[in-house]
Amino acid sequence: MERMREVELLVIGAGPAGLGAAIEASRYGVKVLLVDDKDKPGGQLFKQIHKFFGSKEHLAGTRGFDIGLHLLKEADSQGVEISLQTKVLGTMDKDVISLLVKEREMKLLKAKRIVLATGGIEKALSFPGWNLPGVMSAGAAQTLINIERVLPGERILMVGSGNVGLIISYQLLQAGADVVGIVEAGSSITGYLVHAGKVMRAGVPIYTSHTIKEARGGKSVEEVVITALDRRWNPIKGIEKTFSADTVCISVGLNPNGQLASLAGCEFKFFPELGGFLPLHDDNMESTKKGIYIAGDLSGIEEANSALDEGRLAGISVAASLGYIDSNRFAKLKEDYWDRLNKLRGGPFGHKRSIAKKKILLSSQQKEMRYQEIDCIELEENTKLKNYKSIPSLKEFQEFPGYPSLSRIKKGAVACIECIQEIPCDPCVAACPFKAININPYITDLPYLDENKCKGCGVCIASCPGQAIFVLNYNYSSEKAAISFPYEYLPYPKIGGKAVGVNRKGEPVAEVKIVKVDKRANFDKTAVITIACDKKYINQIRSIERIKDDA
């Protein structure tokens, strides 16, 4: 009989966390086998076609699939062995791991260390008609449009206004579908306002305090009914709307995918801020089961950047535990990764998650949660996260440090940064050739516009993953002002042609003239459109109605 193969490190799951762990461990000399049950590596990265948030070290401003390619290259150059279509069935006696390759071949394996990077699972939502064809998870629709390039339907209702729901709604529009609305059971939009801004400018209504009541149809969805909810999330009788729709996408969050961790005997605890039951881990990402490390959505639902950094941290921890990194070096590297992770979890959006993570570390050490009380006070203090039901008013935007003053606007072209939530993102800072945009001292701080340094060149527009930067030129001509904005739909408007200028909510404001369509290569597929309109609309018009026909 063949001798059982032994590896130093088995990484399970080839998404960002698994790739990060495999790459870092390999870098320091660990022999790594990375397995994934799919036939392609990258996890969900290759269907992420939007520009990512984060900082320079996270390749912020780069589209998800390009980050995926970058990681695969890195894995390749580090000599990571990847085995695809390989399912891990579980650990058997004496730490023997059983693998099922291509649904037919069983293989047994021994590993000195394991990193579990099994990701998350989308939650389902039950309502009458939820199992009719045409109702699907938002992630499934995203796979269809961005990988398979097939539209799941023409008229889509999105359930859930978190970042996943908002981003996929936007991508459905880009793919050519209509999104008839986004319903959110909570009383405010739960994702980033900049993501909501993109879909609202495109005319998609967001119904807060609403949920889906029913999906109806014979063989597949033909219409949907939504209902308003009271404060206790009970349907309010009589406030219902019926839409003709052929598709319902469910994006109501994810759960950590803990099956293998559970089989392995890792200790779990419930953390609602991070998606539910998840395995405890220490600050090396090691679970309560010695030698088994966890990373990414399995250790708490976050986003790809945190997953990648957690994976890298798990990778160096494994390398250190096997003696490939000396303790001083490891301490330094570890501190850097925690620093990066803490930055990503900074700001009001990440605050709850960051406290939950602290609790995980404490409970894995069996320490008393002595910080709990302090944290609660801190949480209230820090949660200056204003709740928005819709896009705020102009007046509110003008109170933020990215909005130029009235006198500066009248002097001529200037950037207008409508980024008013503290999210971890800073590509605009590096994009500006005049150093007119600052985010200090934390990556989650709001962008501050130095309006005297700003020349209104507009390079920042395409750099912003939130598409929240515009350029206002009050003195375009004696009668007209010009407004520049990002645009990622086909067909592009034609220079010299007319279009309908819309405000932040997608409501038509006035007819405008297209004066420039800038598609330069380093804008990476984000076109920057400039329109001319009456001067009085300078603070109102922020986009144009999408052009339906390529006539």
Place this chain on the structure above:
Amino acid sequence: MKRIKEHPILGKEEKRKKIKIVVNGKNIYAYKGETIAAALIANGYRDFRYTHRFNLPRGFFCGIGQCTDCSMIVNGVPNIRTCVTRVEEGMIIETQYGYGDKDGKNERS
């Protein structure tokens, strides 16, 4: 439904090899490399199987091979998850009724 020929970020549709598959006795075209589910949805199919007890339609739901709602009979084998199985030239695909295994027959109950 339709295929996305042009996309502002992903560009023009890649040229892929067209292959023929047979769905409930009808020839349709699919692209090499795509999943059965994608090919079916692109050709307007949405009800992939009917449930055993109540004969209710089910279709593409999770898209990652977890929920089994998109199971169909492929080349005579029932319970094939069409969202994670790629099309092959001449593949025979049938709507699955119930478990699709009644003496090799696929009868409506």
